[in-house]
Amino acid sequence: MTTLTTAPLAPLIECLYQQAGAATSPSLNGVSDEERDRLMHSKTDYVALYTMLKDLWLPVSRDTGNLLYLLARSTQAKAIVEFGTSFGLSTLFLAAALRDNGGGVLIGSEFEPSKIALAREHFIAGGVSDLIEIREGDALVTLATHLPEVVDLLLLDGAKALYGEVLNCVEKHLRPGALVVADNTNYCPEYLAHVRSPQNGYLSVPFADDLELSIRLC
Numbered sequence: 001m002t003t004l005t006t007a008p009l010a011p012l013i014e015c016l017y018q019q020a021g022a023a024t025s026p027s028l029n030g031v032s033d034e035e036r037d038r039l040m041h042s043k044t045d046y047v048a049l050y051t052m053l054k055d056l057w058l059p060v061s062r063d064t065g066n067l068l069y070l071l072a073r074s075t076q077a078k079a080i081v082e083f084g085t086s087f088g089l090s091t092l093f094l095a096a097a098l099r100d101n102g103g104g105v106l107i108g109s110e111f112e113p114s115k116i117a118l119a120r121e122h123f124i125a126g127g128v129s130d131l132i133e134i135r136e137g138d139a140l141v142t143l144a145t146h147l148p149e150v151v152d153l154l155l156l157d158g159a160k161a162l163y164g165e166v167l168n169c170v171e172k173h174l175r176p177g178a179l180v181v182a183d184n185t186n187y188c189p190e191y192l193a194h195v196r197s198p199q200n201g202y203l204s205v206p207f208a209d210d211l212e213l214s215i216r217l218c
Contacts, residue, residue, distance in 0.1 A: 004069050004096040009126045013065070016089055016122065020059045043161045047111070054112045059089040060157060060183055064211060068155065071179055071213075072097030077152035078104035081173075083139050083166045084158025085110040088119030094155065095128035105148060106132045109139040109158065143169045154180045160187035164194055171216075180204075180214040 003009055038045075060068070072080060072094055078101065080094050085108035098104040110116050116134050123129035135142035139158060143166060151173040156163045163182055174180070180202070185192055195204040195214040204214035 002096070003099040003128075004066075004093065009092060009096055009128070012122065012126050013089065013092055016087070016092075017059065017062065020087070020089065023055055043165075051112070054114060058084075058086050058157075060093075064183065064208070065090060065093040067207075067211075068093045068181065069097045071181065072153055073100060075152055075177070075179060076101050079148035079151050080104070080106045080153045080155070081143065081147060081151050081170050082106060082108040082155045082157070083143065083162075084156070085119055085134055086112075086115055086157075088122045090155060090157060091119065091132060092122065092126050092128065094153070095123070095126070095131045098131050099128060104131060107143070107147065108132065108134045109137075109142050110134060111137055111139075139166050140169065147173050149173065150175045152178050154178070156180065156182040156191075157184070160184055163188045163191040167191070167194070174216040176216060176218055178216040180212075180216065182212040182214070184210050185212045186210045 068090060077097060080098065082091060082094065085091055091106060091108055095106055098106060110119070113136060116136055119134060120129065123132050140162065147170065151170060152175065154167070154170050154174065156166060158166070163185075167180065180195065182188065182191065192212060194200050195202040195212065198217075201217050202214045203217055204212055207213040
């Protein structure tokens with residue numbers, strides 16, 4: 001039996017996925033596909049996009065959530081950093097792994113206050129709030145300082161154009177063998193070029209449709 005597959009976390013996650021599937025974003029309806037694509041690739045206008053997306057959960061898939069748990073468990077992760085907490089579904093998978101690893105800390109980042117408030121309720125309901133610290137604001141600021149000396153796993157699932165910059169904030173803390181998981185990487189050609197170049201200290205492979213799994217080599 002594991003934290004992930006038993007109450008209170010297992011039924012909570014199922015309930016949250018149902019809520020996520022029913023969520024809508026009226027403010028996004030009037031935005032053209034071309035403008036959405038531009039905003040997804042922008043390093044300056046991403047706040048406008050994610051403000052419009054504040055009612056959407058934007059969760060990782062169930063399979064990706066289970067993969068995150070497996071990766072964190074198999075590496076015996078004790079310190080995890082997450083870029084893009086949203087309503088906290090991916091955070092719950094990772095926190096379950098920390099619990100089953102004997103404890104640790106997960107530092108998340110999210111700039112939308114309403115999402116943070118609800119995510120914290122989810123963490124309490126799931127019995128893992130003691131493992132999680134969510135930092136409100138721009139991740140380029142909140143993740144730039146006061147991180148654990150050694151980070152075992154980094155999840156990138158926020159503004160896609162910032163993946164490279166967030167990695168740069170955390171990189172000096174990544175131990176050899178640390179994992180970096182990046183979701184929706186079809187929007188991140190510069191990031192992919194960086195982690196797929198061995199001279200930058202990573203070995204990286206595409207995983208599933210648009211997931212990239214990288215290991216820090218040194």
